[in-house]
Amino acid sequence: MITPLFFLTVSAFSLPLLENSTYSQTEAHCTLTVKEQRLQDNIVLTLSTNRNNHYDVKIYHLSDLQAPSRGQLTQQAIDNIEQQKKLNYIVDHNLFKRIDDKTVIYTTTIANNVNNVSPQQFTQAFKDHSYRTKLHIEGLNPLTFIASQRQADAFFRCAEQQKTTTLAKR
Template sequence: MITPLIFLTVSAFSLPLLENSTYSQTDTQCTLTVKEQRLQDNIVLTMSTNRNNHYDIKVYHLNNLQAPSRGELTQHAMDNIESHQKFNYVVDHNLFKRVDDKTVIYTTTIANDVNNISPQQFAEAFKAHSYRTKLHIKGLNPLTFIASQRQANAFFRCAEQQITTLAKR
């Protein structure tokens, strides 16, 4: 009786914990994908950057926020300390993909501004707050994204390498 319990306990702790984020890299792009903490597969944040250090920040979700339209996204630190600045961004809501008659995926994208400042600022704030952030998008409940430190470190290392490679050219 004790043997199966010990085996089950040892097996449970030897399995790697399920990660809430994934990192991928190609020759031209680095991407970090983070699942929303509560809704998991229904809402996903992606951050990507290319060789030109052009960041692209998107939230994929199932809510039609009057797409296509413009809106606002507010980024907060997780610990809600008043000394942490919150950032407001202009976002574009768009239809991403119609999966079937009942399922439609939408994107909320941080709008590009002069010199790609807003998406890069978002990524830097995400990194500064230990790869964690709370987002408020008008029309959605507050969202929480927490990336695996290992995955996020790999993404930001890749982003820095993209900058270094570009500078050498």
């Protein structure tokens, strides 16, 4: 009786929180995908960068926020919210993919501005907040994203390597 219970307990705690995030790399891109804490399979955040040091930040969800439209996103730290400043971004809401008559996936993308500053600022703040962030998007309940340390470290190493490779080629 003790053996199955012991095995179940060890198995449950040995999984790193079921890996809330994934990291992938191709020759030209680095991507970190993070599931939302409560709505794990319905909302995901993706951070990506390429050889040209172009950052892209997208949130995939099932809520129609009057797509296509523009809105605002506020990013803040999860801990010490009173002491951390809130960062505001302009976002674009768009239809991403229609799965069937009932299921539609939408995307909210941090709008690119001159020199791609907003997506880079978001990504750096995510790193500075220990790979954890709370987001407020007009029309959605607050969202919480916490990446696995291992996955996020790999993404930022890849991003730094992409930047170094780009500089070396110049």
